[in-house]
Amino acid sequence: MGKYRENTLSVVVPVYYGMSCLExxxxxxxxAAEPLFNDIELILVNDASPDNSWDEIKRLCASDKxxxxxxxxxxxxxxxxxxxxxNEAGGEWIVVMDCDLQDIPEEIPNLYHAAAExxxxxxxxxxxxxxxxxxxxxxxRLFYRVFSFLTDTRQDASVANxxxxxxxxxxxxxxxxxHIRYFPAMAQWVGxxxxxxxxxxxxxxxxSSYSLTRLMKLAFNSMIAFSDKPLRLVVYLGLFISxxxxxLSVYYFILYLSGRIQVMGFVSIVLSVWLLGGIIIFILGITxxxxxxxxxxxxxxxxFIIADKVNxxx
Numbered sequence: 138m139g140k141y142r143e144n145t146l147s148v149v150v151p152v153y154y155g156m157s158c159l160e161x162x163x164x165x166x167x168x169a170a171e172p173l174f175n176d177i178e179l180i181l182v183n184d185a186s187p188d189n190s191w192d193e194i195k196r197l198c199a200s201d202k203x204x205x206x207x208x209x210x211x212x213x214x215x216x217x218x219x220x221x222x223x224n225e226a227g228g229e230w231i232v233v234m235d236c237d238l239q240d241i242p243e244e245i246p247n248l249y250h251a252a253a254e255x256x257x258x259x260x261x262x263x264x265x266x267x268x269x270x271x272x273x274x275x276x277x278r279l280f281y282r283v284f285s286f287l288t289d290t291r292q293d294a295s296v297a298n299x300x301x302x303x304x305x306x307x308x309x310x311x312x313x314x315x316h317i318r319y320f321p322a323m324a325q326w327v328g329x330x331x332x333x334x335x336x337x338x339x340x341x342x343x344x345s346s347y348s349l350t351r352l353m354k355l356a357f358n359s360m361i362a363f364s365d366k367p368l369r370l371v372v373y374l375g376l377f378i379s380x381x382x383x384x385l386s387v388y389y390f391i392l393y394l395s396g397r398i399q400v401m402g403f404v405s406i407v408l409s410v411w412l413l414g415g416i417i418i419f420i421l422g423i424t425x426x427x428x429x430x431x432x433x434x435x436x437x438x439x440x441f442i443i444a445d446k447v448n449x450x451x
Contacts, residue, residue: 146174147228148245151218152183155236156190163197163204165242173249174230179204180222181236185212191445198447206447216318217441219298223307225449231307233298233320240299244336248301251334258329261300261321262336296333297321305329316440375419382411 148166152159163179170177181204183191194206207221219233230249234240244262252260298320302310309327310320325331 142176142227143229144175145228146170146177146230146232146245146249147226148177148179148232148234149219149222149226150179150181150234150236151215151222152181152190152194152236153186153212153215153218154188154190155186156188156193158236158238159190159193159197162236162238162242163201165238166245167201167203169242169245170232173246174228176228177203178226178228180207180225181205182207182209182218182222184209184215184218195447202448205449206445207443207449208445210442210444213441214318215298216320219320220311220318221441221443223311226307229304231302231304233300233302235298241337244299245301247336248334251332252301252303255332256330257332259300259302259306259324260332260334261296261324263296263333264299265335299336300324303329316438318440369422371425372419372422375415375417375422378415379412379419380415382415385411 148170150162155162159181166179167177181194181197183194183206191206191208194204194208198204198206205225207225209218209221213221223231223233230252232245232248234242240262248260248262251257302324306324306327306329309329310323313323313327315323
């Protein structure tokens with residue numbers, strides 16, 4: 138990500154099952170952003186979409202040099218596709234949005250004005266009335282509540298990727314070399330002066346890229362990547378079991394002295410199982426914290442692999 142030019146905008150769009158939406162998306166983004174900026178660029182990142190999204194991206198790139206296409210070598214996931222697009226972005230301001238038109242392009246001027254007038258470095262869109270199924274809304278709220286608890290952060294289920302970010306915010310996010318990427322949490326972690334703006338939300342015009350399995354995988358990976366609290370909870374569990382086993386041993390010892398336990402070996406077996414179980418979980422929890430930290434450092438695989446580019450600066 139090089140030096141930006143002032144009053145320019147980059148719009149980064151991860152694409153998956155987006156063939157039918159892309160032309161309308163590009164037209165609406167250009168209509169909304171052109172009056173505000175000296176120059177704009179749209180960066181469409183094809184995350185190995187099973188439909189003909191890449192062919193559509195190439196067609197759009199041929200019709201307008203301001204549209205740039207990136208084709209990943211395989212499906213890496215939405216947040217890795219966003220990272221690939223951010224690496225290409227050269228605008229002073231960067232908008233991140235989905236390709237399915239649920240994020241309404243006409244909200245871009247509102248996001249920009251809120252940032253410019255309030256002196257904010259990032260303004261994140263807040264979907265007050267989400268146009269999703271009740272199951273998706275419920276699973277989203279559940280995910281964010283658990284995610285907030287396990288990472289000791291405040292997460293808002295109404296906020297996703299859509300927002301406008303100053304170049305320095307994106308530079309800070311790209312400096313994070315975490316191999317597990319989750320853009321909203323990374324945007325929160327880097328700090329800067331932020332604002333949340335209520336926006337309209339549209340119905341989805343494409344097949345969702347997130348199955349239940351992928352949602353669970355995203356949730357698990359994000360929680361592991363942004364906090365070691367799950368491991369600390371395991372340590373607390375081990376301490377609780379150890380304490381419980383100690384109290385239980387006192388109880389059984391009293392029963393033994395009173396002659397109420399007649400089966401030889403019962404006390405020793407029960408106490409040893411519970412006590413050793415708690416100690417083992419405690420030790421594994423501590424070891425897991427260190428192993429988890431080392432594991433994050435030793436892997437040095439690329440975050441994504443680009444197969445093709447169209448209208449790229451490189």
